[in-house]
Amino acid sequence: MTINRPDKLNALNIQTIEDIKLAFEEIYDDTSIKGVIITGAGEKAFVAGADISEIAELNELNARNFAESGQEVFSSIENCHKPVIALVNGFALGGGCELAMACHLRVATANARFGQPEVNLGIIPGYGGTQRLTQLIGKAKSFELCMTGDMINANQALTLGLINYVLESPTEALAKCEEVLNKIISKAPVAIGLVIDCVNAVSNEQENGYQTEANGFAACTKTIDFAEGTSAFLEKRKPEFKGE
Ligand code: COA
Numbered sequence: 001m002t003i004n005r006p007d008k009l010n011a012l013n014i015q016t017i018e019d020i021k022l023a024f025e026e027i028y029d030d031t032s033i034k035g036v037i038i039t040g041a042g043e044k045a046f047v048a049g050a051d052i053s054e055i056a057e058l059n060e061l062n063a064r065n066f067a068e069s070g071q072e073v074f075s076s077i078e079n080c081h082k083p084v085i086a087l088v089n090g091f092a093l094g095g096g097c098e099l100a101m102a103c104h105l106r107v108a109t110a111n112a113r114f115g116q117p118e119v120n121l122g123i124i125p126g127y128g129g130t131q132r133l134t135q136l137i138g139k140a141k142s143f144e145l146c147m148t149g150d151m152i153n154a155n156q157a158l159t160l161g162l163i164n165y166v167l168e169s170p171t172e173a174l175a176k177c178e179e180v181l182n183k184i185i186s187k188a189p190v191a192i193g194l195v196i197d198c199v200n201a202v203s204n205e206q207e208n209g210y211q212t213e214a215n216g217f218a219a220c221t222k223t224i225d226f227a228e229g230t231s232a233f234l235e236k237r238k239p240e241f242k243g244e
Contacts, residue, residue: 047096081193
């Protein structure tokens with residue numbers, strides 16, 4: 001999936017958020033789609049934030065709805081049972097950093113820059129940035145990035161645990177995304193979906209993640225893929241998973 005507004009550094013306007021929402025509805029439903037790589041068009045940016053020309057028009061009444069609708073779309077990415085990888089090829093600022101963080105993994109090019117610069121505009125992150133950044137890199141660094149608005153480069157993001165890999169060029173980064181995605185989609189799909197649920201349970205205070213894990217573990221034993229995976233190991237052959 002390519003966010004395609006390169007003349008605006010792929011800034012997310014309301015239409016783009018709606019397009020992402022519709023795309024993910026299709027990704028959820030279409031059994032021929034096994035995984036997703038999200039990137040930005042052009043050479044400069046993944047996504048340089050929410051569209052500031054739209055943000056400038058917000059007031060207290062519609063701003064809450066603006067934030068909540070974006071949060072809902074980003075949660076649908078995070079909770080998707082198919083692996084979603086962000087290929088961060090340049091600026092990932094504000095909503096762009098938030099979009100990347102909603103994905104399950106992040107692969108960046110060496111020119112990638114990450115940041116939550118909203119305080120420069122007199123606002124705070126609204127698409128989950130304060131929460132996901134803190135979950136990924138801890139409070140000290142999350143406070144620093146959200147309060148200074150500073151950008152960090154790809155190697156700093158790697159050191160902080162914000163991203164999974166840094167590759168020199170977009171071509172190498174895409175190859176890395178495909179390598180990881182192909183590895184994940186060769187595993188049992190039901191198990192992958194349950195891993196996603198369990199890891200996400202950590203950030204849901206209403207949910208007991210250990211319980212979610214035990215329930216998921218038990219649910220796996222009802223699948224054909226569980227029988228296939230265990231038999232294949234015992235028979236010393238490669239498993240062929242069906243997603244059932
Ligand atoms: N919303 C709307 N338009 C944006 C945008 C955003 N978040 N980010 C970039 N653009 C637009 C610029 O206005 C410019 O449009 P124009 O050519 O019609 O004037 C175009 O994209 C190119 O951006 P420009 O600022 O000229 O590129 P740059 O290389 O000089 O700077 C950035 C790149 C990313 C440092 C700079 O664009 C920036 O700071 N963007 C805003 C980042 C931000 O605050 N994001 C959080 C928003 S909540």
